[in-house]
Amino acid sequence: MPELLEVEAYRTILEPTIGATIASVTADALVCGATPNPCPTIGQKISGVRRHGKLLLVDLGVHTIGIHARMTGTICVDGVSPFPKLRYAPSTSDKRFVRLSATLDDGRVIDLHDPRRLARVTVDPDVSGLGPDASVINAVQVERVLGTGTSPVALKTRLLDQSRIAGLGNLLVDEVCFQARLDPSRPATSLTSEERTSLAKQIPRTLRQLGKRGGSDMGALQEFRHRGANCPRCGAPLRRATVGGRTTLWCSVEQQ
Numbered sequence: 049m050p051e052l053l054e055v056e057a058y059r060t061i062l063e064p065t066i067g068a069t070i071a072s073v074t075a076d077a078l079v080c081g082a083t084p085n086p087c088p089t090i091g092q093k094i095s096g097v098r099r100h101g102k103l104l105l106v107d108l109g110v111h112t113i114g115i116h117a118r119m120t121g122t123i124c125v126d127g128v129s130p131f132p133k134l135r136y137a138p139s140t141s142d143k144r145f146v147r148l149s150a151t152l153d154d155g156r157v158i159d160l161h162d163p164r165r166l167a168r169v170t171v172d173p174d175v176s177g178l179g180p181d182a183s184v185i186n187a188v189q190v191e192r193v194l195g196t197g198t199s200p201v202a203l204k205t206r207l208l209d210q211s212r213i214a215g216l217g218n219l220l221v222d223e224v225c226f227q228a229r230l231d232p233s234r235p236a237t238s239l240t241s242e243e244r245t246s247l248a249k250q251i252p253r254t255l256r257q258l259g260k261r262g263g264s265d266m267g268a269l270q271e272f273r274h275r276g277a278n279c280p281r282c283g284a285p286l287r288r289a290t291v292g293g294r295t296t297l298w299c300s301v302e303q304q
């Protein structure tokens with residue numbers, strides 16, 4: 049599903065539409081709720097395109113439209129997605145799955161394509177409940193993500209918690225823990241100060257590396273997510289369990 053890196057790719061393909069005006073809109077009632085009715089998007093100029101975590105934000109004059117792609121949402125401009133294939137969706141775009149379509153005054157068309165209809169579009173979304181963006185998180189903020197005391201909550205659970213750190217999903221968290229050589233099932237509060245420093249460096253580093261490679265599913269563990277696989281780095285058996293409600297893999301030897 050789209051994680052920070054995919055949403056950043058959506059932001060990038062929308063950036064050239066800044067300055068254009070929305071000429072017409074069609075919107076699926078479930079995905080868009082009352083949007084665009086309370087917000088007169090038609091005739092509004094796109095003044096900015098931002099991202100916070102997995103939330104895509106399109107600024108229109110006085111209002112901002114928030115797009116949460118959820119499981120299978122993809123943004124396309126003139127039918128083209130930022131990916132050669134729609135990774136989380138059928139390999140070809142299908143008109144039936146376009147849940148929001150905005151035609152611009154210059155003829156370009158922005159579509160939100162979502163087969164599972166789980167994406168959500170909101171007007172003026174409240175981002176105050178989101179933690180700092182994972183791509184720019186610093187060591188002090190990582191301390192707050194992990195917490196203190198004797199809480200048994202797992203490291204992975206904390207890293208998936210969008211209110212503590214915004215943007216990481218299942219694949220990115222597994223890859224960050226793999227690169228930082230940390231057991232994702234450990235209590236987050238148990239990390240030593242060296243491990244905390246390593247984690248703080250590894251989060252933005254992993255995001256940069258996977259961003260260059262093309263997305264959240266380009267990590268070292270990706271091809272080894274099947275049962276019985278061995279660690280691609282040391283060859284030891286990979287452990288597999290549900291952590292934070294998600295199927296999680298980690299090296300039985302290197303990640304402690």
Ligand SMILES: [Zn+2]
Binds near residue numbers: 282283284299
């Ligand atoms: Zn290993």
